Amino acid sequence: MELYLNKTSPYARVARICAIEKQLDPQVNLIWVDPWADDKALLTANPNSKIPVLVTDEGEAISESLLIASYLDSLSPANSLLHTPHYADVLALSGLSQGLTDAAFTTVINRKHLGKESDLTVLGERRQKAITRGLQRLEDKVDTDVMRGEINLGQIITIVALSYIDFRLPERQWQHQHPHLANWATGLSERPSTTTTAFA
Ligand SMILES: N[C@@H](CCC(=O)N[C@@H](CS)C(=O)NCC(=O)O)C(=O)O
Known part of the structure:
Protein backbone atom coordinates (compact mmCIF):
# COMPACT_ATOMS: atom_id res chain seq x y z
CA MET A 1 0.00 0.00 0.00
CA GLU A 2 1.01 3.61 -0.49
CA LEU A 3 0.08 6.50 1.78
CA TYR A 4 0.39 10.04 0.39
CA LEU A 5 1.08 12.47 3.21
CA ASN A 6 3.12 15.37 4.52
CA LYS A 7 4.51 16.16 7.95
CA THR A 8 2.00 18.88 8.92
CA SER A 9 -1.37 17.46 7.90
CA PRO A 10 -3.53 16.43 10.88
CA TYR A 11 -5.66 14.25 8.58
CA ALA A 12 -2.63 12.42 7.18
CA ARG A 13 -1.27 11.95 10.68
CA VAL A 14 -4.49 10.22 11.74
CA ALA A 15 -4.16 7.80 8.82
CA ARG A 16 -0.53 7.10 9.67
CA ILE A 17 -1.23 6.52 13.36
CA CYS A 18 -4.02 4.11 12.42
CA ALA A 19 -1.60 2.14 10.21
CA ILE A 20 0.87 1.91 13.10
CA GLU A 21 -1.73 0.95 15.70
CA LYS A 22 -3.02 -1.74 13.32
CA GLN A 23 0.59 -2.99 12.95
CA LEU A 24 0.29 -2.45 9.22
CA ASP A 25 3.03 0.16 8.92
CA PRO A 26 5.60 -2.28 7.47
CA GLN A 27 3.20 -2.75 4.55
CA VAL A 28 2.63 0.98 3.98
CA ASN A 29 5.04 2.85 1.73
CA LEU A 30 5.01 6.54 2.73
CA ILE A 31 4.92 8.96 -0.23
CA TRP A 32 5.79 12.47 0.97
CA VAL A 33 4.12 15.17 -1.13
CA ASP A 34 3.14 18.82 -1.06
CA PRO A 35 -0.62 18.84 -1.69
CA TRP A 36 -0.50 22.53 -2.68
CA ALA A 37 2.08 21.97 -5.45
CA ASP A 38 -0.01 20.14 -8.07
CA ASP A 39 2.13 17.05 -7.57
CA LYS A 40 1.47 14.75 -10.56
CA ALA A 41 1.43 11.48 -8.64
CA LEU A 42 -0.94 12.91 -6.03
CA LEU A 43 -3.26 14.34 -8.70
CA THR A 44 -3.41 10.92 -10.34
CA ALA A 45 -4.35 9.34 -7.02
CA ASN A 46 -6.68 12.15 -5.97
CA PRO A 47 -7.88 14.85 -8.39
CA ASN A 48 -8.85 16.95 -5.33
CA SER A 49 -5.10 17.24 -4.56
CA LYS A 50 -5.70 16.52 -0.89
CA ILE A 51 -3.86 14.27 1.47
CA PRO A 52 -4.10 11.70 2.88
CA VAL A 53 -4.68 9.20 0.11
CA LEU A 54 -4.15 5.48 0.60
CA VAL A 55 -3.57 3.44 -2.55
CA THR A 56 -4.43 -0.17 -1.82
CA ASP A 57 -2.52 -3.20 -3.11
CA GLU A 58 -5.32 -3.57 -5.67
CA GLY A 59 -4.76 0.01 -6.87
CA GLU A 60 -7.84 1.68 -5.34
CA ALA A 61 -7.07 5.24 -4.20
CA ILE A 62 -8.99 5.97 -0.98
CA SER A 63 -9.15 9.60 0.12
CA GLU A 64 -10.64 11.06 3.34
CA SER A 65 -8.91 10.17 6.59
CA LEU A 66 -11.99 8.59 8.19
CA LEU A 67 -12.49 6.25 5.24
CA ILE A 68 -8.80 5.32 5.24
CA ALA A 69 -9.04 4.61 8.97
CA SER A 70 -12.06 2.40 8.38
CA TYR A 71 -10.27 0.50 5.60
CA LEU A 72 -7.11 -0.04 7.65
CA ASP A 73 -9.21 -1.17 10.60
CA SER A 74 -10.75 -3.90 8.43
CA LEU A 75 -7.37 -5.27 7.34
CA SER A 76 -5.96 -6.62 10.59
CA PRO A 77 -7.31 -7.88 13.90
CA ALA A 78 -4.79 -5.84 15.93
CA ASN A 79 -6.33 -3.05 18.04
CA SER A 80 -9.89 -2.77 16.79
CA LEU A 81 -10.16 0.98 16.24
CA LEU A 82 -13.85 1.25 15.35
CA HIS A 83 -15.79 -1.84 16.35
CA THR A 84 -15.26 -1.70 20.08
CA PRO A 85 -17.98 -2.30 22.71
CA HIS A 86 -18.40 1.50 22.55
N1 LIG B 1 -11.66 15.75 4.98
C1 LIG B 1 -10.34 15.45 4.51
C2 LIG B 1 -9.46 16.69 4.64
C3 LIG B 1 -8.13 16.54 3.90
C4 LIG B 1 -7.40 17.88 3.76
O1 LIG B 1 -8.01 18.95 3.77
N2 LIG B 1 -6.07 17.79 3.64
C5 LIG B 1 -5.26 19.00 3.48
C6 LIG B 1 -3.94 18.87 4.20
S1 LIG B 1 -4.13 18.94 5.93
C7 LIG B 1 -4.91 19.17 2.01
O2 LIG B 1 -4.46 18.24 1.39
N3 LIG B 1 -5.13 20.37 1.47
C8 LIG B 1 -4.75 20.70 0.13
C9 LIG B 1 -5.83 21.46 -0.60
O3 LIG B 1 -6.88 21.75 0.01
O4 LIG B 1 -5.65 21.74 -1.78
C10 LIG B 1 -9.78 14.26 5.31
O5 LIG B 1 -10.31 13.96 6.38
O6 LIG B 1 -8.86 13.57 4.82
Whole structure:
Protein backbone atom coordinates (compact mmCIF):
# COMPACT_ATOMS: atom_id res chain seq x y z
CA MET A 1 0.00 0.00 0.00
CA GLU A 2 1.01 3.61 -0.49
CA LEU A 3 0.08 6.50 1.78
CA TYR A 4 0.39 10.04 0.39
CA LEU A 5 1.08 12.47 3.21
CA ASN A 6 3.12 15.37 4.52
CA LYS A 7 4.51 16.16 7.95
CA THR A 8 2.00 18.88 8.92
CA SER A 9 -1.37 17.46 7.90
CA PRO A 10 -3.53 16.43 10.88
CA TYR A 11 -5.66 14.25 8.58
CA ALA A 12 -2.63 12.42 7.18
CA ARG A 13 -1.27 11.95 10.68
CA VAL A 14 -4.49 10.22 11.74
CA ALA A 15 -4.16 7.80 8.82
CA ARG A 16 -0.53 7.10 9.67
CA ILE A 17 -1.23 6.52 13.36
CA CYS A 18 -4.02 4.11 12.42
CA ALA A 19 -1.60 2.14 10.21
CA ILE A 20 0.87 1.91 13.10
CA GLU A 21 -1.73 0.95 15.70
CA LYS A 22 -3.02 -1.74 13.32
CA GLN A 23 0.59 -2.99 12.95
CA LEU A 24 0.29 -2.45 9.22
CA ASP A 25 3.03 0.16 8.92
CA PRO A 26 5.60 -2.28 7.47
CA GLN A 27 3.20 -2.75 4.55
CA VAL A 28 2.63 0.98 3.98
CA ASN A 29 5.04 2.85 1.73
CA LEU A 30 5.01 6.54 2.73
CA ILE A 31 4.92 8.96 -0.23
CA TRP A 32 5.79 12.47 0.97
CA VAL A 33 4.12 15.17 -1.13
CA ASP A 34 3.14 18.82 -1.06
CA PRO A 35 -0.62 18.84 -1.69
CA TRP A 36 -0.50 22.53 -2.68
CA ALA A 37 2.08 21.97 -5.45
CA ASP A 38 -0.01 20.14 -8.07
CA ASP A 39 2.13 17.05 -7.57
CA LYS A 40 1.47 14.75 -10.56
CA ALA A 41 1.43 11.48 -8.64
CA LEU A 42 -0.94 12.91 -6.03
CA LEU A 43 -3.26 14.34 -8.70
CA THR A 44 -3.41 10.92 -10.34
CA ALA A 45 -4.35 9.34 -7.02
CA ASN A 46 -6.68 12.15 -5.97
CA PRO A 47 -7.88 14.85 -8.39
CA ASN A 48 -8.85 16.95 -5.33
CA SER A 49 -5.10 17.24 -4.56
CA LYS A 50 -5.70 16.52 -0.89
CA ILE A 51 -3.86 14.27 1.47
CA PRO A 52 -4.10 11.70 2.88
CA VAL A 53 -4.68 9.20 0.11
CA LEU A 54 -4.15 5.48 0.60
CA VAL A 55 -3.57 3.44 -2.55
CA THR A 56 -4.43 -0.17 -1.82
CA ASP A 57 -2.52 -3.20 -3.11
CA GLU A 58 -5.32 -3.57 -5.67
CA GLY A 59 -4.76 0.01 -6.87
CA GLU A 60 -7.84 1.68 -5.34
CA ALA A 61 -7.07 5.24 -4.20
CA ILE A 62 -8.99 5.97 -0.98
CA SER A 63 -9.15 9.60 0.12
CA GLU A 64 -10.64 11.06 3.34
CA SER A 65 -8.91 10.17 6.59
CA LEU A 66 -11.99 8.59 8.19
CA LEU A 67 -12.49 6.25 5.24
CA ILE A 68 -8.80 5.32 5.24
CA ALA A 69 -9.04 4.61 8.97
CA SER A 70 -12.06 2.40 8.38
CA TYR A 71 -10.27 0.50 5.60
CA LEU A 72 -7.11 -0.04 7.65
CA ASP A 73 -9.21 -1.17 10.60
CA SER A 74 -10.75 -3.90 8.43
CA LEU A 75 -7.37 -5.27 7.34
CA SER A 76 -5.96 -6.62 10.59
CA PRO A 77 -7.31 -7.88 13.90
CA ALA A 78 -4.79 -5.84 15.93
CA ASN A 79 -6.33 -3.05 18.04
CA SER A 80 -9.89 -2.77 16.79
CA LEU A 81 -10.16 0.98 16.24
CA LEU A 82 -13.85 1.25 15.35
CA HIS A 83 -15.79 -1.84 16.35
CA THR A 84 -15.26 -1.70 20.08
CA PRO A 85 -17.98 -2.30 22.71
CA HIS A 86 -18.40 1.50 22.55
CA TYR A 87 -18.93 1.70 18.78
CA ALA A 88 -21.41 4.61 18.81
CA ASP A 89 -19.27 6.46 21.34
CA VAL A 90 -16.19 5.96 19.15
CA LEU A 91 -18.04 7.44 16.17
CA ALA A 92 -19.35 10.33 18.29
CA LEU A 93 -15.87 11.13 19.63
CA SER A 94 -14.39 10.81 16.14
CA GLY A 95 -16.90 13.28 14.70
CA LEU A 96 -16.47 15.72 17.57
CA SER A 97 -12.70 15.79 17.23
CA GLN A 98 -12.71 15.77 13.43
CA GLY A 99 -14.81 18.94 13.70
CA LEU A 100 -12.22 20.42 16.03
CA THR A 101 -9.48 19.61 13.51
CA ASP A 102 -11.56 21.10 10.69
CA ALA A 103 -12.06 24.36 12.61
CA ALA A 104 -8.37 24.59 13.53
CA PHE A 105 -7.11 23.64 10.06
CA THR A 106 -9.47 26.07 8.31
CA THR A 107 -8.31 28.82 10.67
CA VAL A 108 -4.69 28.13 9.73
CA ILE A 109 -5.38 28.02 5.97
CA ASN A 110 -7.46 31.20 6.08
CA ARG A 111 -4.79 33.04 8.05
CA LYS A 112 -2.17 31.89 5.54
CA HIS A 113 -4.10 32.99 2.45
CA LEU A 114 -6.24 35.87 3.73
CA GLY A 115 -4.32 37.15 6.77
CA LYS A 116 -5.03 37.05 10.50
CA GLU A 117 -8.03 39.38 9.94
CA SER A 118 -9.82 36.30 8.61
CA ASP A 119 -10.38 35.33 12.27
CA LEU A 120 -12.60 38.42 12.58
CA THR A 121 -14.98 37.55 9.74
CA VAL A 122 -18.34 35.93 10.50
CA LEU A 123 -16.96 32.54 9.50
CA GLY A 124 -13.69 33.13 11.34
CA GLU A 125 -15.53 33.94 14.57
CA ARG A 126 -17.68 30.83 14.13
CA ARG A 127 -14.49 28.75 13.81
CA GLN A 128 -13.00 30.24 16.99
CA LYS A 129 -16.19 29.53 18.90
CA ALA A 130 -16.33 26.00 17.51
CA ILE A 131 -12.80 25.38 18.81
CA THR A 132 -13.72 26.75 22.24
CA ARG A 133 -16.87 24.62 22.48
CA GLY A 134 -15.13 21.53 21.12
CA LEU A 135 -12.37 21.75 23.72
CA GLN A 136 -14.93 22.15 26.51
CA ARG A 137 -16.94 19.15 25.27
CA LEU A 138 -13.78 17.02 25.24
CA GLU A 139 -12.92 18.18 28.77
CA ASP A 140 -16.40 17.05 29.85
CA LYS A 141 -15.90 13.63 28.22
CA VAL A 142 -12.46 12.84 29.62
CA ASP A 143 -13.65 10.29 32.13
CA THR A 144 -15.85 8.30 29.75
CA ASP A 145 -15.00 4.72 28.75
CA VAL A 146 -14.42 5.70 25.14
CA MET A 147 -11.65 8.10 26.15
CA ARG A 148 -10.16 6.02 28.95
CA GLY A 149 -10.46 2.56 27.36
CA GLU A 150 -8.35 0.81 24.72
CA ILE A 151 -7.00 2.94 21.87
CA ASN A 152 -9.69 3.69 19.27
CA LEU A 153 -10.23 6.00 16.31
CA GLY A 154 -11.90 8.66 18.43
CA GLN A 155 -8.89 8.85 20.74
CA ILE A 156 -6.52 9.04 17.76
CA ILE A 157 -8.41 11.91 16.10
CA THR A 158 -8.64 13.69 19.46
CA ILE A 159 -4.93 13.53 20.27
CA VAL A 160 -4.10 14.70 16.73
CA ALA A 161 -6.59 17.60 16.94
CA LEU A 162 -5.16 18.76 20.29
CA SER A 163 -1.58 18.45 19.14
CA TYR A 164 -2.41 20.29 15.89
CA ILE A 165 -3.80 23.20 17.95
CA ASP A 166 -0.56 23.25 19.97
CA PHE A 167 1.46 23.15 16.73
CA ARG A 168 -0.41 25.78 14.70
CA LEU A 169 -2.51 27.79 17.18
CA PRO A 170 -0.28 27.84 20.29
CA GLU A 171 -1.92 31.07 21.48
CA ARG A 172 -5.01 29.04 22.41
CA GLN A 173 -3.14 27.63 25.47
CA TRP A 174 -6.15 25.39 26.06
CA GLN A 175 -4.37 23.36 28.79
CA HIS A 176 -5.01 26.05 31.44
CA GLN A 177 -8.76 25.90 31.06
CA HIS A 178 -8.94 22.16 30.42
CA PRO A 179 -6.57 20.48 32.89
CA HIS A 180 -8.19 17.02 32.74
CA LEU A 181 -8.00 16.99 28.97
CA ALA A 182 -4.38 18.14 29.15
CA ASN A 183 -3.58 15.30 31.51
CA TRP A 184 -5.34 12.80 29.24
CA ALA A 185 -3.42 14.12 26.22
CA THR A 186 -0.07 13.77 27.97
CA GLY A 187 -0.73 10.07 28.53
CA LEU A 188 -1.69 9.38 24.93
CA SER A 189 1.05 11.51 23.41
CA GLU A 190 3.65 9.12 24.81
CA ARG A 191 2.52 6.20 22.62
CA PRO A 192 5.07 5.21 19.93
CA SER A 193 2.45 5.84 17.20
CA THR A 194 2.12 9.47 18.28
CA THR A 195 5.79 10.17 19.03
CA THR A 196 6.99 8.78 15.68
CA THR A 197 4.41 10.84 13.76
CA ALA A 198 4.89 14.17 15.58
CA PHE A 199 4.25 17.30 13.51
CA ALA A 200 7.40 18.82 12.04
N1 LIG B 1 -11.66 15.75 4.98
C1 LIG B 1 -10.34 15.45 4.51
C2 LIG B 1 -9.46 16.69 4.64
C3 LIG B 1 -8.13 16.54 3.90
C4 LIG B 1 -7.40 17.88 3.76
O1 LIG B 1 -8.01 18.95 3.77
N2 LIG B 1 -6.07 17.79 3.64
C5 LIG B 1 -5.26 19.00 3.48
C6 LIG B 1 -3.94 18.87 4.20
S1 LIG B 1 -4.13 18.94 5.93
C7 LIG B 1 -4.91 19.17 2.01
O2 LIG B 1 -4.46 18.24 1.39
N3 LIG B 1 -5.13 20.37 1.47
C8 LIG B 1 -4.75 20.70 0.13
C9 LIG B 1 -5.83 21.46 -0.60
O3 LIG B 1 -6.88 21.75 0.01
O4 LIG B 1 -5.65 21.74 -1.78
C10 LIG B 1 -9.78 14.26 5.31
O5 LIG B 1 -10.31 13.96 6.38
O6 LIG B 1 -8.86 13.57 4.82
